[in-house]
Amino acid sequence: MSGPNTNYDPVQVSALDEASVFDMRDAALAAINAAIDLAGLKEVRSSHVGDRSPLALANREIGALPPQARKDAGSRVGRARAAVAQAFEARQAVLEDEAQERMLLEERVDVTLPWDRHPMGARHPITMLSEKIADVFVGMGWEIAEGPLVEAEWLNFDALNLGPDHPARTMQDTFWVDPPEDHLVLRTHTSPVQARTMLTRKPPIYVACPGRVFRTDEYDATHSPVFHQVEGLVIDKGISMAHLRGALDHMLQALFGEGMRTRFRPSYFPFTEPSAEMDMVCFICHGSGQQDEGECRTCRGEGWIELGGCGIVNPRVLIACGVDPEVYSGFAFGFGIDRLLMFRHGVADMRDIFEGDIRFATPFGVEL
Ligand code: PHE
Numbered sequence: 001m002s003g004p005n006t007n008y009d010p011v012q013v014s015a016l017d018e019a020s021v022f023d024m025r026d027a028a029l030a031a032i033n034a035a036i037d038l039a040g041l042k043e044v045r046s047s048h049v050g051d052r053s054p055l056a057l058a059n060r061e062i063g064a065l066p067p068q069a070r071k072d073a074g075s076r077v078g079r080a081r082a083a084v085a086q087a088f089e090a091r092q093a094v095l096e097d098e099a100q101e102r103m104l105l106e107e108r109v110d111v112t113l114p115w116d117r118h119p120m121g122a123r124h125p126i127t128m129l130s131e132k133i134a135d136v137f138v139g140m141g142w143e144i145a146e147g148p149l150v151e152a153e154w155l156n157f158d159a160l161n162l163g164p165d166h167p168a169r170t171m172q173d174t175f176w177v178d179p180p181e182d183h184l185v186l187r188t189h190t191s192p193v194q195a196r197t198m199l200t201r202k203p204p205i206y207v208a209c210p211g212r213v214f215r216t217d218e219y220d221a222t223h224s225p226v227f228h229q230v231e232g233l234v235i236d237k238g239i240s241m242a243h244l245r246g247a248l249d250h251m252l253q254a255l256f257g258e259g260m261r262t263r264f265r266p267s268y269f270p271f272t273e274p275s276a277e278m279d280m281v282c283f284i285c286h287g288s289g290q291q292d293e294g295e296c297r298t299c300r301g302e303g304w305i306e307l308g309g310c311g312i313v314n315p316r317v318l319i320a321c322g323v324d325p326e327v328y329s330g331f332a333f334g335f336g337i338d339r340l341l342m343f344r345h346g347v348a349d350m351r352d353i354f355e356g357d358i359r360f361a362t363p364f365g366v367e368l
Pocket of ligand 1: 189190332334
């Protein structure tokens with residue numbers, strides 16, 4: 001407990017003499033004026049204005065003074081504190097105004113900026129390539145035909161010389177649609193559109209059929225249970241393999257440029273006879289298999305890229321679809337669009353085509 005200090009010696013309590021109080025006040029005022037922002041001013045508050053500031057501490061000592069000295073020191077310290085508080089408030093007002101103005105300037109919204117910044121989306125590269133291919137055929141005077149994805153078993157297989165016991169049925173691993181007695185499949189190729197076309201129109205027929213097809217394949221970097229094909233069908237008088245070759249070479253030149261050609265390798269398809277696998281010459285190395293002193297990366301040194309199957313339409317298919325094989329002959333081909341896109345644009349992983357990520361589609365350009 002401390003009572004009034006009766007042995008007070010004013011010289012010892014130097015913190016309360018006039019010069020000391022003025023010093024404290026001036027130091028506080030100088031610090032206040034030196035603060036250049038609100039954060040700086042906050043520091044000045046704790047060191048010069050708040051409860052722990054020299055003037056506040058001096059104020060606490062006033063009570064210990066004898067009455068007269070207490071009055072003098074009280075008014076001295078009081079005036080100094082008032083001056084400091086006032087200066088503080090004035091400085092705070094100025095700095096707040098400045099901060100406000102800076103904020104208005106820095107956070108200004110330019111309402112004249114272009115507003116149309118929403119991502120535009122992109123057409124899928126498979127759609128664009130299918131349409132490009134279709135355009136080439138339309139340019140040759142062909143028509144485009146489409147068919148359903150859920151297809152009658154008869155059109156997907158039987159009409160194409162693939163009867164129920166035909167061993168080649170297992171060439172295409174099929175998704176069957178329940179119930180089995182409906183005999184529906186997810187079409188395993190675009191060839192049923194051939195059958196549909198022959199059944200619904202009279203020759204001459206020149207059609208290209210792009211579309212989605214399904215097989216119970218693994219989903220990995222080079223396979224997908226859903227993929228895309230283009231089928232071509234020509235039925236006319238006197239059609240031969242030479243016409244087939246010419247149509248394919250023309251299409252590839254339109255897509256990849258001059259010098260593109262095809263190569264046929266003997267093969268088997270129930271719906272064509274003779275049948276061939278068609279390869280296209282690699283559009284990077286043009287058949288040499290070499291690139292930059294090494295193996296061509298696009299065709300892996302093969303010089304050729306596998307495209308699909310083709311052949312002369314089997315007379316049994318013509319008969320099943322109501323076309324007289326004594327009068328007409330035709331060719332058909334079918335190839336994968338996904339693989340073509342992968343080669344054409346260096347797509348390493350087939351899954352990118354199917355996952356719908358806009359970042360995959362956008363670099364192909366938005367063509368309308
Ligand atoms: N439909 C065959 C397939 O998907 C390709 C093909 C079409 C072959 C037309 C010959 C003629 O494998």
